Amino acid sequence: MRSRLARLTFWQWVFLAVMLGGLYAAYVRVLGGLGGATHLSDAFPWGLWIGFDVLCGVGLAAGGFTLAAIVHIFNIERYKPILRPAILTAFLGYLLVILALLFDLGRPYRIWHPLVMWNPHSVMFEVAWCVMLYTAVLALEFAPVVCERLGWRLALGWLRVVAIPLVIAGVILSTLHQSSLGSLYLIVPHKLYPLWYSPFLPVFFFLSAIFVGFAMTIFESWHSSRAFGKQLELPLLASMGRVLAVLLAFYLVLRFLDLGRRGVLRLLLEPRTETYLFLLETALLAVPMLLLFRLRVRSQPGGLYLCAVLVIFGFVAHRLNVSVTGMEAGSGTSYVPKWTEVMVTLAIIALGFAVFRFAAKHLPLFAEEPPAARTALPAPAVGD
Amino acid sequence: MAKAILFDSTKCIGCRQCEAACAEHWGLPYDDTVAQQERISERKLTTIVTRGERFSRRLCMHCADPTCVSVCPVAALRKTELGPVTYDEGRCIGCRYCMLACPFQVPAYEWSKRLPRVKKCDMCYERQTAGLPTACAEACPTGATLSGERDELIAEARRRLAESPGEYYPHIYGLEEVGGTSVLMLSAVPFEQLGLRADLLREPLPRLTWRALSLVPDVVVVGTVLLGGIWWITHRREEVAAAEARAAKEKQS
Numbered sequence: 066m067r068s069r070l071a072r073l074t075f076w077q078w079v080f081l082a083v084m085l086g087g088l089y090a091a092y093v094r095v096l097g098g099l100g101g102a103t104h105l106s107d108a109f110p111w112g113l114w115i116g117f118d119v120l121c122g123v124g125l126a127a128g129g130f131t132l133a134a135i136v137h138i139f140n141i142e143r144y145k146p147i148l149r150p151a152i153l154t155a156f157l158g159y160l161l162v163i164l165a166l167l168f169d170l171g172r173p174y175r176i177w178h179p180l181v182m183w184n185p186h187s188v189m190f191e192v193a194w195c196v197m198l199y200t201a202v203l204a205l206e207f208a209p210v211v212c213e214r215l216g217w218r219l220a221l222g223w224l225r226v227v228a229i230p231l232v233i234a235g236v237i238l239s240t241l242h243q244s245s246l247g248s249l250y251l252i253v254p255h256k257l258y259p260l261w262y263s264p265f266l267p268v269f270f271f272l273s274a275i276f277v278g279f280a281m282t283i284f285e286s287w288h289s290s291r292a293f294g295k296q297l298e299l300p301l302l303a304s305m306g307r308v309l310a311v312l313l314a315f316y317l318v319l320r321f322l323d324l325g326r327r328g329v330l331r332l333l334l335e336p337r338t339e340t341y342l343f344l345l346e347t348a349l350l351a352v353p354m355l356l357l358f359r360l361r362v363r364s365q366p367g368g369l370y371l372c373a374v375l376v377i378f379g380f381v382a383h384r385l386n387v388s389v390t391g392m393e394a395g396s397g398t399s400y401v402p403k404w405t406e407v408m409v410t411l412a413i414i415a416l417g418f419a420v421f422r423f424a425a426k427h428l429p430l431f432a433e434e435p436p437a438a439r440t441a442l443p444a445p446a447v448g449d
Numbered sequence: 450m451a452k453a454i455l456f457d458s459t460k461c462i463g464c465r466q467c468e469a470a471c472a473e474h475w476g477l478p479y480d481d482t483v484a485q486q487e488r489i490s491e492r493k494l495t496t497i498v499t500r501g502e503r504f505s506r507r508l509c510m511h512c513a514d515p516t517c518v519s520v521c522p523v524a525a526l527r528k529t530e531l532g533p534v535t536y537d538e539g540r541c542i543g544c545r546y547c548m549l550a551c552p553f554q555v556p557a558y559e560w561s562k563r564l565p566r567v568k569k570c571d572m573c574y575e576r577q578t579a580g581l582p583t584a585c586a587e588a589c590p591t592g593a594t595l596s597g598e599r600d601e602l603i604a605e606a607r608r609r610l611a612e613s614p615g616e617y618y619p620h621i622y623g624l625e626e627v628g629g630t631s632v633l634m635l636s637a638v639p640f641e642q643l644g645l646r647a648d649l650l651r652e653p654l655p656r657l658t659w660r661a662l663s664l665v666p667d668v669v670v671v672g673t674v675l676l677g678g679i680w681w682i683t684h685r686r687e688e689v690a691a692a693e694a695r696a697a698k699e700k701q702s
């Protein structure tokens with residue numbers, strides 16, 4: 066606490082190092098092609114960039130549509146103060162997902178091809194359209210913040226007119242997108258380990274996106290309050306914690322019902338890596354669920370934060386199990402990402418944090434504050 | 450009119466003439482090191498796989514309802530009427546979903562190239578349109594690989610199974626696997642023993658995703674109505690209040 070400045074410079078230093086590493090990795094990727102920059106192979110064509118950067122990135126951006134729906138559709142006004150940061154996270158998340166895709170595609174300059182070359186039978190085609198349309202929707206949903214800062218009244222008026230249709234479009238596109246990421250894996254019944262392959266993959270991806278949306282919102286609010294010396298909206302977050310617990314319970318029950326219905330529960334007795342990973346993933350979701358059902362945990366910032374972090378890890382574990390670890394045995398290979406893959410991923414995360422911080426300092430993200438407070442923000446914040 | 454290939458592993462002597470002919474057809478360098486790699490890759494689009502004394506071939510199976518064709522977002526892969534599944538490198542964005550999805554692990558990628566392409570057997574589409582047999586079938590000295598009409602080749606395979614039941618494992622690989630393929634195989638032993646997947650679904654895999662994809666329009670319609678309805682209900686009170694205020698104002702003026 067004492068040396069806030071020193072801590073900032075440390076993180077800035079880390080940021081710089083990660084960005085330089087990322088740039089070098091990008092250089093390797095451009096020069097050496099996918100073969101030089103990844104450990105992917107014909108038998109294992111999708112790795113960390115798809116599994117983490119894209120699948121998890123899209124999921125972690127889910128706070129945007131859940132909160133937009135809560136505030137604008139269900140008209141629960143008290144969540145409004147945390148809506149803007151959530152929309153910004155979602156918007157940044159999608160931009161970063163597109164950036165990651167540019168690394169992963171063999172021919173990144175053809176990323177626009179699905180616009181004019183159609184195949185409606187392809188889940189990937191649906192994914193491509195959802196990414197494009199929802200990124201556009203998010204840009205428009207976030208535009209009022211920028212317009213407010215610039216004082217563009219006319220644009221603001223127009224944006225207000227289309228606000229509700231935009232929110233509805235955003236919720237539907239997100240529903241389609243989140244679930245379609247699960248549908249991508251419906252086509253690999255022979256490769257994906259039965260603990261994860263299920264005809265309900267799209268449903269699980271959608272539900273997990275919703276609960277991680279709540280977790281991400283808690284996570285972000287906690288960090289924003291520390292970084293910008295804002296008061297934590299504790300009662301609000303505690304109520305989100307309760308919803309999160311219910312959502313987790315619902316998800317876990319469905320997940321186990323599905324395993325039972327497919328008759329694969331006995332696989333849990335087999336001493337295999339997949340079993341342990343499944344148990345880890347489940348524990349990372351079940352433990353915070355149990356904790357969040359207790360009022361004592363929910364009403365403490367620390368407890369809430371810890372639970373949110375566990376849920377985020379559990380979510381990431383699930384998506385990586387589906388996309389990477391659950392696919393290894395069925396593909397007959399093993400895959401460990403190359404340093405370049407890890408470096409690019411870290412750089413993308415760091416970039417996300419940096420842009421969010423920058424935007425939070427210079428844009429009226431935390432609305433309903435007097436302008437004076439806003440202009441004071443760029444200075445280092447005082448105490449937590 | 451659909452073309453097909455019949456491969457009879459009981460007749461295959463592992464001479465790799467098919468590999469060499471295929472490499473020549475595609476203009477790929479072929480030598481002993483390449484010959485030794487018993488795996489489809491950007492370097493060889495077909496390969497012999499040795500299991501003890503037995504040889505079998507790997508090549509694109511040219512499914513009747515191909516998984517790769519259904520998953521490609523830009524329709525770079527196409528099932529032609531003639532039978533072969535072809536690849537249009539001008540459309541491909543390099544997402545490699547076709548590679549992930551193919552149940553036979555056939556499409557290969559040019560990993561080391563800066564502008565990579567997918568590589569796969571196209572059953573000599575051009576030769577076939579000119580009425581020629583595939584390069585591999587033409588090169589095969591024992592008749593283990595035959596190129597022809599699918600119906601006729603199925604009839605031929607059935608005849609062999611019926612005529613010498615002792616020599617064959619009683620199954621035509623590719624007749625029903627993932628909904629049927631244009632490459633058919635015969636073997637003396639169960640197909641797993643040749644290293645082929647025998648546990649494939651009998652249903653075409655594209656149906657698995659289509660079940661989810663076909664719900665998209667419903668989600669859009671029902672979702673819009675539902676969300677619009679909820680919005681209307683939750684905001685009604687405000688609207689009513691606003692309308693009353695307006696009415697009061699009008700009365701005043």
Ligand code: SF4
Pocket residue numbers: 520521522523524525526540541542543544545546547548567
């Ligand atoms: S890699 Fe190319 S051919 Fe394969 S699915 Fe993607 S765009 Fe289609």
